[in-house]
Amino acid sequence: MALTGLEIFKHLPKTNCKECGMPTCLAFAMALAGGKASLDKCPHVSEEGKAALDSASAPPIALVRIGVGDHAVELGDETEIFRHDKRFYHPTGIAVIVSDNEDVAAKAEKFEGLEFDRVGLHFVTDMVAVKCDSGDAAKFKAAVETVAGKTQKAMILIAEDPAIMEGALNVVADRRPLVYAATADNYEKMTALAKSKDCPLAVRGDGLDDTATLVDKVVALGYKELVIDSGSRDTSKVLADMTQIRRLAIRKKFRPFGYPTIAFTNKEDPQEEIMQAGVYLSKYSGIVVIKAAEKQQLLPLLSWRQNLFTDPQKPIAVEPKLYEVGDVQPDSPVYCTTNFSLTYFIVEGEVEASRVPAYILSVDTGGISVLTAYADNKFSGETIAEAMKKAGLDEKVNHKKIIIPGYVAVLKGSLEEASGWNVVVGPREASGITKFIKESYA
Numbered sequence: 001m002a003l004t005g006l007e008i009f010k011h012l013p014k015t016n017c018k019e020c021g022m023p024t025c026l027a028f029a030m031a032l033a034g035g036k037a038s039l040d041k042c043p044h045v046s047e048e049g050k051a052a053l054d055s056a057s058a059p060p061i062a063l064v065r066i067g068v069g070d071h072a073v074e075l076g077d078e079t080e081i082f083r084h085d086k087r088f089y090h091p092t093g094i095a096v097i098v099s100d101n102e103d104v105a106a107k108a109e110k111f112e113g114l115e116f117d118r119v120g121l122h123f124v125t126d127m128v129a130v131k132c133d134s135g136d137a138a139k140f141k142a143a144v145e146t147v148a149g150k151t152q153k154a155m156i157l158i159a160e161d162p163a164i165m166e167g168a169l170n171v172v173a174d175r176r177p178l179v180y181a182a183t184a185d186n187y188e189k190m191t192a193l194a195k196s197k198d199c200p201l202a203v204r205g206d207g208l209d210d211t212a213t214l215v216d217k218v219v220a221l222g223y224k225e226l227v228i229d230s231g232s233r234d235t236s237k238v239l240a241d242m243t244q245i246r247r248l249a250i251r252k253k254f255r256p257f258g259y260p261t262i263a264f265t266n267k268e269d270p271q272e273e274i275m276q277a278g279v280y281l282s283k284y285s286g287i288v289v290i291k292a293a294e295k296q297q298l299l300p301l302l303s304w305r306q307n308l309f310t311d312p313q314k315p316i317a318v319e320p321k322l323y324e325v326g327d328v329q330p331d332s333p334v335y336c337t338t339n340f341s342l343t344y345f346i347v348e349g350e351v352e353a354s355r356v357p358a359y360i361l362s363v364d365t366g367g368i369s370v371l372t373a374y375a376d377n378k379f380s381g382e383t384i385a386e387a388m389k390k391a392g393l394d395e396k397v398n399h400k401k402i403i404i405p406g407y408v409a410v411l412k413g414s415l416e417e418a419s420g421w422n423v424v425v426g427p428r429e430a431s432g433i434t435k436f437i438k439e440s441y442a
């Protein structure tokens with residue numbers, strides 16, 4: 001349970017020296033209890049005090065790092081239950097499972113290809129989980145070696161026999177894989193193994209109570225680099241478990257659940273599997289392990305993850321400037337839109353598809369869409385004219401014609417007045433660009 005401000009105050013020096021930035025030790029204690037200060041701001045707390053205050057100063061969900069270097073995946077360290085309260089910080093790791101009973105090299109190569117570019121962003125399937133289905137230590141070790149040779153991405157090793165795990169872990173320990181899993185039957189050996197190699201450890205219980213008990217046992221062995229699995233596999237039960245774990249960790253600071261979580265899909269139908277993974281990704285799995293390894297299956301999941309883990313207070317924007325699509329010439333048409341990345345990339349895609357090289361002027365609206373920016377006066381005759389001037393459009397083209405989105409046809413007059421250009425009202429939807437340009441610029 002979280003400590004109250006008064007309980008924390010008992011462990012502080014009570015000298016009111018103000019070095020923490022607070023006027024009194026009591027004020028600092030209250031800030032600490034509310035998660036608005038960190039204990040390291042007070043340089044005078046005794047070692048005993050630090051130990052006693054650990055539960056108040058530690059983040060509600062520990063930060064756990066799997067993998068190394070550029071491909072490391074960071075999980076946890078979340079502070080919210082609802083994204084709109086602030087934001088979620090560490091995107092769910094999506095792991096594709098590879099069984100040591102299948103063609104390991106082929107699946108690992110396929111996994112490496114699961115990357116996409118969409119709306120100017122690069123989407124990556126970031127983890128690979130190698131599972132021992134054979135029960136054969138040599139075969140599992142060989143599978144882990146093969147996968148490690150094909151990808152630098154973060155790994156999860158899945159084997160319940162500590163002896164089998166040890167053989168494979170020895171090969172890739174320097175890659176810091178997640179060791180899955182410590183259970184009631186093997187937790188002492190698995191904990192010792194993970195601890196000796198400094199690798200994160202997954203703890204799998206059988207329901208919430210059992211999981212909390214098992215986590216306490218592992219922590220008592222001196223290891224806290226943990227990821228937790230409640231053991232449930234039914235979609236609604238996993239959803240309920242994940243929700244309880246997140247609530248108890250954040251609202252009650254219930255320490256056994258203060259770690260990121262892992263969930264496994266079990267649906268055979270590819271569409272159902274992706275929907276199931278989407279549920280786990282939404283609430284609140286740190287890692288989702290899936291069987292799907294086709295691009296068309298992964299793209300919706302990665303897109304959903306990208307949406308969920310952006311800062312809701314900061315729209316995704318492209319650089320506001322003049323873009324060239326295709327081999328532009330002085331007589332090429334000029335479109336204008338906002339710098340909201342989704343809008344921009346949709347327009348760019350349609351302009352490209354029209355096969356008529358063109359300029360696109362992306363106006364700085366703070367990354368918001370056409371109608372919202374218009375309503376906020378950020379996409380007006382004056383702001384567009386200013387962007388045109390800044391981009392040097394007069395020197396780029398030999399005409400004075402600019403195309404505005406159909407939804408803001410009302411800007412035609414003010415933009416003509418502010419820029420001196422002829423304003424052409426384009427289609428409302430970007431999908432109408434090809435037809436519009438062929439008819440207007442034939």
Ligand code: SF4
Pocket residue numbers: 012013014015016017018019020021022023024025028041042043044045
């Ligand atoms: Fe009290 Fe420590 Fe803050 Fe000084 S720095 S006022 S001792 S809490």
